[in-house]
Amino acid sequence: MPPRILILGAGAVGGYFGAKLTRAGQDVTLVDPWPEHVAAMRAEGLTIRAMEPEDCHTTPVRALHLSDLATLLREPAFDIGFLAVKSYDTPWATAMMLPLLAPQAPIVSLQNGINEDAIAAVAGWGRVIGCAIGLLAAELLGPALVQRNSRRGTATAIGMRVGEVHGRVTPRATAIAALLEAADSARVTTNIWGERWSKLTINAMRNPVSAMTGLAGPARDADEAARSLSIRLGSQCVRVGRALGLSLESISGLDIDLLARAESEPEAMAAITRQILAHNNSRSADQRPSMGQDVRKGRRTETEAISGLVARRGAEVGVDAGLHARVHDIMLRIERGDLTPHPSLVQGL
Numbered sequence: 105m106p107p108r109i110l111i112l113g114a115g116a117v118g119g120y121f122g123a124k125l126t127r128a129g130q131d132v133t134l135v136d137p138w139p140e141h142v143a144a145m146r147a148e149g150l151t152i153r154a155m156e157p158e159d160c161h162t163t164p165v166r167a168l169h170l171s172d173l174a175t176l177l178r179e180p181a182f183d184i185g186f187l188a189v190k191s192y193d194t195p196w197a198t199a200m201m202l203p204l205l206a207p208q209a210p211i212v213s214l215q216n217g218i219n220e221d222a223i224a225a226v227a228g229w230g231r232v233i234g235c236a237i238g239l240l241a242a243e244l245l246g247p248a249l250v251q252r253n254s255r256r257g258t259a260t261a262i263g264m265r266v267g268e269v270h271g272r273v274t275p276r277a278t279a280i281a282a283l284l285e286a287a288d289s290a291r292v293t294t295n296i297w298g299e300r301w302s303k304l305t306i307n308a309m310r311n312p313v314s315a316m317t318g319l320a321g322p323a324r325d326a327d328e329a330a331r332s333l334s335i336r337l338g339s340q341c342v343r344v345g346r347a348l349g350l351s352l353e354s355i356s357g358l359d360i361d362l363l364a365r366a367e368s369e370p371e372a373m374a375a376i377t378r379q380i381l382a383h384n385n386s387r388s389a390d391q392r393p394s395m396g397q398d399v400r401k402g403r404r405t406e407t408e409a410i411s412g413l414v415a416r417r418g419a420e421v422g423v424d425a426g427l428h429a430r431v432h433d434i435m436l437r438i439e440r441g442d443l444t445p446h447p448s449l450v451q452g453l
């Protein structure tokens with residue numbers, strides 16, 4: 105019998121994983137709060153569009169609306185819970201998932217930000233398994249329609265890293281990485297905290313800059329002012345991570361040492377610029393980071409869990425993360441409707 109899998113949050117990420125795991129023969133139940141999306145998945149299946157034609161498909165999936173969650177109490181307990189809601193929804197989503205899980209069942213966050221502490225506060229550290237998604241860029245285009253805008257990982261460009269919070273390789277982490285191979289290449293890591301901070305660095309570099317400027321990913325990286333801000337944000341984020349004692353991993357083809365120095369050293373800035381431009385065709389032209397999608401949809405963003413988090417940790421360890429604080433402030437003003445996204449918002453930062 106395959107393990108019973110619960111995915112809470114069936115947006116771009118939850119939907120993508122749900123469809124891929126279901127197609128691989130896994131026993132998956134998707135739960136989401138958007139009524140039209142759930143109704144469309146139930147009626148027509150979940151459609152995935154992707155850059156590779158062999159990845160485009162429509163899959164019949166099991167989908168429930170959040171208000172029907174309690175009906176799952178009458179079924180056998182789930183063996184694994186995946187969280188794919190936005191970071192700010194983590195505490196309630198964990199609490200709602202917990203009674204549906206078997207006593208030792210792990211909870212894996214597929215989210216950005218660093219939400220493991222919030223999950224552990226509700227479910228206990230013994231349940232928590234980390235996952236850093238390196239290569240997936242996706243968007244929920246409409247009910248039951250997810251588009252993957254990045255290429256799939258390979259055996260050398262690894263799509264995901266799964267790891268225990270204590271860093272040892274365990275059978276359950278190994279089994280979850282093997283399960284996730286249905287969606288993208290996945291490996292177990294002994295450095296999940298370093299992986300998480302590296303992914304946070306990518307998000308803190310890209311997500312708010314696209315959200316503020318309105319630029320899609322490739323256009324943002326082609327724009328000199330936006331790209332320069334992005335790199336300086338990356339520099340500060342790496343230095344904060346290192347001051348926290350983390351050993352950061354290379355991600356998205358970027359040399360972490362160069363990135364750390366890029367804010368203050370012109371040669372490092374030039375080298376990182378070349379690395380970013382060399383990878384600028386790995387996404388489709390309309391790839392937009394999730395925070396950019398949120399702003400376009402008029403939804404709340406994860407700025408608190410991304411730029412806000414880096415700014416707070418920087419203040420704690422006494423490392424300058426002032427750019428993140430300023431970007432966070434702009435994002436909050438955009439959310440309130442006091443500012444409209446425009447490329448000029450990066451000027452002067």
Ligand SMILES: NC(=O)C1=CN([C@@H]2O[C@H](COP(=O)(O)OP(=O)(O)OC[C@H]3O[C@@H](n4cnc5c(N)ncnc54)[C@H](OP(=O)(O)O)[C@@H]3O)[C@@H](O)[C@H]2O)C=CC1
Pocket residue numbers: 113114115116117118136137138188189190191214215216217237240241242243244246393394397401406
């Ligand atoms: N998208 C990506 O490429 C990646 C995202 N992540 C992370 O994964 C987590 C989940 O994000 P993601 O999957 O992108 O989130 P999505 O925005 O795709 O979906 C999240 C939720 O938003 C709501 N929603 C989305 N679009 C609409 C709409 N048009 N109308 C009404 N409701 C809508 C739904 O519930 P509700 O109404 O309750 O919000 C949905 O469950 C986040 O932490 C994110 O940072 C990680 C890697 C890559």
Ligand SMILES: CC(C)(CO)C(=O)C(=O)O
Pocket residue numbers: 216238240241242306307310311392393394395
């Ligand atoms: C695709 C990527 C890496 C863009 O920063 C992401 O994680 C997101 O959209 O939130």
